[in-house]
Amino acid sequence: MKPQSWLRRNWLWAAGGAFVTIHLVTWLMQRAMKSSVRSEAALKQKPAEERLD
Template identity: 50%
Template sequence: MKNTSWIRKNWLLVAGVTFIGVHLGTYLLQRAAKQSVKSQSGSQQKSIEE
């Protein structure tokens, strides 16, 4: 009898963790991009006022 790998036994767990990881990573990237745009527009606003 062939020994099944851990990933094959727990494929649903692996798929779920991967799904959550991808979405969490995307959320963090979007948040960082939004923050970057906000800080850039704030610095441009200050330079225009001066």
């Protein structure tokens, strides 16, 4: 009998790991983009506040 490959024996672990990795990377990218947008909005708001003085 031929030995099974690692992927055939552990396909559920591989699929679960890929699923979790994709969602973790997506979550990190969303946090980074949200932070970037907030800091950009704060920079745009700062000159407007300075003009009022």
